[in-house]
Every structure is written in C-alpha cells, then in structure tokens.
Amino acid sequence: MDLRRLFLTRSLLCLLFFAFVLGLYVTFSLKRDMLENHTETIVAFVRNAIHHHLSAKDFEAPKLKTEDYESFELAIRDISEIPQFLRIKFYDRHGRIIWSDEQELVGDRFTANRDLDRALNGEVVAQYSRLSKKENIYEKGFNYVLEAYIPLYFGDSEVFAVAEVYYGVDGLFERIARTRVAVWIITLASFLALYLLLSKIFFNASSLIIKQKEDLERTNLALEKTYLGTIKALVSAVDAKDHYTKGHSVRVAQISLLLAESLLVDDKTRFEIQQAALLHDVGKIGIDDVILKKPGRLSPEEWEIMKKHPVIGATILEEAETLSKDLINMIRSHHERFDGNGYPDGLMKDQIPLGARIIAVADAYDAMRSERPYRMAKTPEEILSEFEDASGTQFDPMVVEALFGIADQIEKVIYAASKNNMTHQFIATTRLSAE
Known part of the structure; x- marks a missing residue:
C-alpha cells in the first residue's frame, strides 16, 4: 500500500x-x-x-x-x-x-x-x-x-x-x-465533506511534492554528472602529468573502499574516503614536471618539493568550497605516519583521520604493486611482508590487519580489472551519496 x-x-x-x-x-x-x-x-x-x-x-x-x-x-x-x-x-x-x-x-x-x-x-x-x-x-x-x-x-x-x-x-x-x-446525517455528511476536502488538499500537495522531488532528482543528477566530470578531469590531469602512475588514483580509491567496508565504516565516511582517495594526488598538479617525471630517485631538495603536494591538493579543493572539511583533511593527511614521523603536520595515531590512515595503506599497496622506472613491481607476498614490518610505525595496525583480510580480493578484483583497461569505469559508477 x-x-x-x-x-x-x-x-x-x-x-x-x-x-x-x-x-x-x-x-x-x-x-x-x-x-x-x-x-x-x-x-x-x-x-x-x-x-x-x-x-x-x-x-x-x-x-x-x-x-x-x-x-x-x-x-x-x-x-x-x-x-x-x-x-x-x-x-x-x-x-x-x-x-x-x-x-x-x-x-x-x-x-x-x-x-x-x-x-x-x-x-x-x-x-x-x-x-x-x-x-x-x-x-x-x-x-x-x-x-x-x-x-x-x-x-x-x-x-x-x-x-x-x-x-x-x-x-x-x-x-x-x-x-x-437528522443529527447523524448532518454529522456524517459534514465529516465526509471535510474528508473530501482534505483528500483534495492532500492529493494536490502530494502531486506538488512528487513534482518537486522529480525536479530535485533531475537537478541532483545534473550536479552529480558535473561533479563526477570534475573529479574525472582532475584525475586525468594528474595522470597526464605523470604517465608512470596512470590509473593509480582510481586503484587507490578501489582499495580504500574495500578497506573501509572491511572496517565497517559508516556510509557517509566510506563515501568521503572513496572521494578523497580519488583526489589524494591532485596536488601534484602544482609540482614541476621535471620533478614529477624524473625517471630516477629524487634528490633531498626535490623530495621536499614533492612533499608539498598534500597541502597543495587540500588548498585547491578547499578553495572550491564543494567538499567537506573531513574529506579535505583526509587528502592533506594521507602521508602522515602512525608514529608521527610523516608530513605535512607530523600527526600520529588517532590524530590522523581514519580515512587518511586507510588511504595511506591503499596508496602504498598500489605504489609497491606498480612498476616504476627505477624498480620492478613487487609481488603480493612481498608487499604484505613489508606491511607487516611497517605496522605500528608507518601504518595503522588496524588497517594493516584489514588489508591482510582482503588481499586476495584486491588482487582478483582490482588488478585483474586494470589489465582490461577499465580504469575510469570506477569513477563513472561512483555516486554522490552512499547507498
């Protein structure tokens, strides 16, 4: 009914x-x-x-x-x-x-x-x-x-x-x-007339609400398409700057989403983690191409410049005034370390947003799983061994434990799909609100 x-x-x-x-x-x-x-x-x-x-x-x-x-x-x-x-x-x-x-x-x-x-x-x-x-x-x-x-x-x-x-x-x-x-007839007739009047008012109001809801849904859909288009454009811009990491942001977002689901994160936070992971490297737009595309290891001076990209990304997105403060903080803090030796703010443990701790693990996993000019991609076993060593220092032990639980799923779903050139399909299916 x-x-x-x-x-x-x-x-x-x-x-x-x-x-x-x-x-x-x-x-x-x-x-x-x-x-x-x-x-x-x-x-x-x-x-x-x-x-x-x-x-x-x-x-x-x-x-x-x-x-x-x-x-x-x-x-x-x-x-x-x-x-x-x-x-x-x-x-x-x-x-x-x-x-x-x-x-x-x-x-x-x-x-x-x-x-x-x-x-x-x-x-x-x-x-x-x-x-x-x-x-x-x-x-x-x-x-x-x-x-x-x-x-x-x-x-x-x-x-x-x-x-x-x-x-x-x-x-x-x-x-x-x-x-x-006569009193019963008058009473019942009066209430029947009142009922018909209320029904008419209700139907008119409900029709108006339905129309407004449909208009709002169309507006939201248009905004969603615009929003997703903007995200895709930003991710594509990062990929164009550094072709060695093409598809990296999408894979990090996929891994982050799986980790968030494994940790039973609520829908709203899970959605923000997913979006922050997609945009976590957007600050690299502000890094010089000479540094970004350098085939070898970076010098200390170059590395200091590279370490600015979380702040640059957070600043860019903050000025847009369309994303939540929590989401922007995840992007700013995704290179913080669990022991407090990360950057840019030296946060530690629970001072680091949960989303940033999840993205840090997902970012590192994909970086080690991908080939670079200066090294070969590591095997899943090698990667898990490094995470085990870095648990409690660089990474949150809780998130590392969740990673071990879904490692097979990550390999099966994400890296199998990446071979079929399905990178941006993930962005296209992303919704503005968690369902």
Whole structure:
C-alpha cells in the first residue's frame, strides 16, 4: 500500500471515529435537553392547572366521600381529559393519597416510596421509561411514559401536596428519534465533506511534492554528472602529468573502499574516503614536471618539493568550497605516519583521520604493486611482508590487519580489472551519496 492510500485510509478511519464520538455526544445531549425541557413544561402545566382550580384547603384530607371525590375530579378535568395524561394521583403533605384515578386507593399511604419522599422535600422527580406489552394494557397503548412527582406550593415555601402523573410521551420520543437521525446525517455528511476536502488538499500537495522531488532528482543528477566530470578531469590531469602512475588514483580509491567496508565504516565516511582517495594526488598538479617525471630517485631538495603536494591538493579543493572539511583533511593527511614521523603536520595515531590512515595503506599497496622506472613491481607476498614490518610505525595496525583480510580480493578484483583497461569505469559508477 503506497503512502497516499495509507494516508487516505487512516484519515478516513480517524474522521469516522471522531464523527461517531461527536454524533453520540450531540445526540445524547440533545435527548437530555429535550427531556428536561419537556419535564419543565409538564411541571408548569400541572401546577398552573391545579392553582387555577384548587386551593390549599382541597388538599387537607382524602376525598373519601363520593361527592368530594367527584367534585375534585371535575376540578382537574382539564388535566385528566388530555389524552397524554394516563394516570394521576395527589398526596397530602403526610404522604397519604387524597385523590387518584383509581378511587379505591384514596386514603392509602405507601411506606416505602423514595421518589415521593424526595418530592415532599421540594424536588421534582421525573423519569422516562419504556413500557412492556403487559403495561401497555393499562397505559392505553403508549410505548414511552413520563412518571413525575411534582411538589405543589400554595403561597409559602413549604410543600403542601404532591401530584403524581403518568404522561404518554410517544410523540416526544418520535421527535427525538427524527432529530437524532437528522443529527447523524448532518454529522456524517459534514465529516465526509471535510474528508473530501482534505483528500483534495492532500492529493494536490502530494502531486506538488512528487513534482518537486522529480525536479530535485533531475537537478541532483545534473550536479552529480558535473561533479563526477570534475573529479574525472582532475584525475586525468594528474595522470597526464605523470604517465608512470596512470590509473593509480582510481586503484587507490578501489582499495580504500574495500578497506573501509572491511572496517565497517559508516556510509557517509566510506563515501568521503572513496572521494578523497580519488583526489589524494591532485596536488601534484602544482609540482614541476621535471620533478614529477624524473625517471630516477629524487634528490633531498626535490623530495621536499614533492612533499608539498598534500597541502597543495587540500588548498585547491578547499578553495572550491564543494567538499567537506573531513574529506579535505583526509587528502592533506594521507602521508602522515602512525608514529608521527610523516608530513605535512607530523600527526600520529588517532590524530590522523581514519580515512587518511586507510588511504595511506591503499596508496602504498598500489605504489609497491606498480612498476616504476627505477624498480620492478613487487609481488603480493612481498608487499604484505613489508606491511607487516611497517605496522605500528608507518601504518595503522588496524588497517594493516584489514588489508591482510582482503588481499586476495584486491588482487582478483582490482588488478585483474586494470589489465582490461577499465580504469575510469570506477569513477563513472561512483555516486554522490552512499547507498
């Protein structure tokens, strides 16, 4: 699954989750508010109707006489004749039933009725419930009923009586159901619209990023070709100055790369070592051809001039401002010795950059492996023997040990390839960043 599909899938799931949570919260709050408002309406209606037809005196004693019972019934007829009012009872301040739509209950007292006790203490107690089929027989077919205990006051702050009403609320719950459906539709539609908008923004942004990435890759490729061309030109310039060492820089770079891999050097440093090895002799451009192409050994004076080439190379590349400081330091220090007797700065051991220590071994190996006007090329066995003698003095013992581990590979890969005139193929396949 690609990144865009993953983003769209997860964002859709997140939006659906938030839509679900929001829908639950809104519908729950809406239902609660509608029920509370409806309860307040019923309470106000009952109190107004009672106060309009009855007084405190009517609630002082149970209506046991037939004429008193019928007189009370006439007084509350505007309540009892409303179809939604299913059952009505009235209690005095002592909790006795003074009137009920079931006349046989008048005068009774219920000893355990927490809702009635709360109402007698001034609290409106209301609950909405769903009736069973059995209950529907007695409640005229309603599915939902409001049961409320309503405190009644007559001019003072004390509860004088309590009205218990059962009120059918099917119509209210139907409105709640319709409203909840509408809320869910609106919520889901809003989140769907938001999702489509985010998807459009995301696709536009991702398309722009992809285009910018492609443009950047093309630019990097062009820069890479230019960079590699520059390196090849510099290496070719060194080769042209000294035809005896033609291909030397490329072979040193190949050996250095193998050593770096054997030593488990990180990708970034390994790449810099590879590049520094390619350019390690670029300073020879500044050395006089008479010295550089001299067929015999150099005089002490000439050798002092030749020893300047690491500094010349580092200076040339530093002024270009395209290579890292670490890479330039490798080039400057590739003729330092592990015991501190090298040049140009007399560094020793860990003061010498690891890349420079690796290049020093690779440089010496190729120099001994190649023929010179004043000597023959040495065999791999002879070279390894000299490295064993110079380990810890001229060369880093760790790098020498790595060399012994890959000597066969060096001979098989590098010097076999050099016979087939494949020198600059190594430069052509070099990347700007380690992969």
